[in-house]
Amino acid sequence: MPKLLALAGGAALAGCQWLVWCYAPEEATLGLMQKIFYVHLPLAWWALISFFVVFLGSLAVLARRSEAADRLCAAAAEVGVLFSGLTLLTGMIWARRSWGVWWTWDPRLSTALVMWFIYAAYLLLRGLDMAPERRRTVCAVVGVAAFLDVPLVFVSARIWRSIHPAVFASRGGGLEPEMKLTAVACVAAMGLFWAALVWLRKRQLDLAARLEAADADED
Amino acid sequence: MDTLYWLLAANAVVWIGFGAYLAFLAGRERALALRLARWERSARG
């Protein structure tokens, strides 16, 4: 089932490539380069959703001591770090081409970077050698604190450079219908792919946990 | 064509990233399959 989902996601992403390259018109001011947007935006969104899933899973771990929720957190955090890392890289390439700099203190870009740091540390914490029960609660606490930090990071980054032109916001309203359709399709396709990745990883972790338990029962 | 070059680089980065994670998943899958096989052997015999 998850493999089917992965295939569907892959196919959908491939289909979106056609939309991106042949269907959506070229942006007037930003030119061809704007087409990165169709990968960049879905990556960012699904990274944020991953972290939200980590938050919800962490709450479930704390409230119900659920081990399955903990494994879901692990899977979602890994995919989230991957997606936000790719968001950063595509964003940097875009920035280099469009504005001539690799990095600029845009609120969204900075928030993505700080989130990447936070959840990379979260994954580091997961890899530590701790008693399983302790690791679950420790990671859940960090998972909750990390997500609550996100809006604060975003607001602070915005105050930090309050004079920065709102590059993204101004274009959000000005998308042509074809572009909007393409963007929505890309987000949906990326969502399928994201779900497949998280599902695959979660299933692996479930299997590993079952094997662990089976080993324990033998003694 | 300079823009296209940048565009290709960005897409390449994305697919390399996905590929790396999928490779990681595949590696884990293989390790798990090995462990499962070993466990089944020991459980039967």
Next chain:
Amino acid sequence: MPEDAAIALEGVSKRFGAARVLRKVDASFPAGAVTLVIGGNGAGKSTLLKIMAGLSRPSSGRLARGAGADGGEARLGYVGHATFLYPGLTALENLAFWRTAHRLPLDGAALLALLARVGLAAHAHERARVFSRGMAQRLNLARVLMLAPDILLLDEPMTGLDAPSRELLRREIAAARAAGACVALVSHDLEGDGPLADRVLALASGAVAYEGPAAAFFARAGEGPCCA
């Protein structure tokens, strides 16, 4: 749980990852009695006491505690392998901290008297850092006694104590029992601590091997090789 039990365990199991330390332990510890907990190394004695103290959560099963002497929650005294002492604080400061932390009124003269009771009057203003193992254990004992516990959990408290200190500890255990406390004492020294015991709980690889009156246990143990 039985009427007179100050603390009771129902089907308590504990596992650490792959290892099963306790298997479905049912036991009750009556008030006003000393229960000797025995068993070989790794039988699960320390884990059992930690679960009774609430320091460790059982993987399954239930733990019930009776009310304290004053009708409120039972006051708990626990002596484990660690002494809970801050090396940088003096003996008196250590006692004062734990007393305040337990929300009990502070009385310097009473604390000094307590230190005298455990033979540390001359060392009241020395830091715990310089104490020998035996002295630290006696200070630890004073820390527990000043709480006037309803339930006294002692995990091999005799380790590292010289003969007079052991006698002191045994006297205090007897006094606590007389005052109506429930005492659980983990020990390897059946000869020395056996006479104190009213009841015996013997564990073997995490399961109960014997639970009942001490007299019956020692009568049985006298016949064959000791099951501890």
Next chain:
Amino acid sequence: MLRLSLAIARKDLVLTLVRGNGLVQALLLGLLLLFVFSLAQAPGEKVGPQAAAAMFWLASAFSQVLIFNRLYDVEEANGARLGLALLPAPVQGVWLGKLAAGLVLLLLAQAVFLPAALVFLGQDLVAHPFTGLAILALVDAGMCALGSLLGALAQGQSGRESLLGVVLFPLLTPLLLAGIGVGAQCLGAPAPDGPAAWLRLAAAFDAVFLGVGLVLFGFIYPGED
């Protein structure tokens, strides 16, 4: 709970300031950071107010990691952590006590870092005493709320200093930005919008993480051994 917090804070301050040398390491590290950064100014040049404020908060952040590691390390020597678990009071009292002790220690450290930053980095304090104190209090409170929560989480781990830093610093980003933003204004950087937005942000951070600490601390402390 407040009595427990007070007892713990008092005990920790005695152990750190009177009987130990806990703050010396934090102070030296912070001063070294400030000194090394002063090398960034070319002869005859001055570091900008924003860079100076950033260095001040960086020194504070690093010493905070050492402070909270030390505060939770104190409980490990003879297993006193388990003793705290046996107390009849809610364990959040420990969090609050460590928070208070950490706050005092951090303020003491900053009392050294502030003049050091002014001297090493050649800054002049432009008169904004009230704003400066307000942002100092707000940022320190937030740093200690989070430090007290995460310090408990790192205890018992190998390499816990760097672990605590790696987990703590990104979470502290909004606060550090607020501290640097207002700090730069206090050192004379032009500020068309004033410090109000930063103060509000720092207050919001404090509210969120005081709540988070209060609710979540019980889950990770004292933990089993």
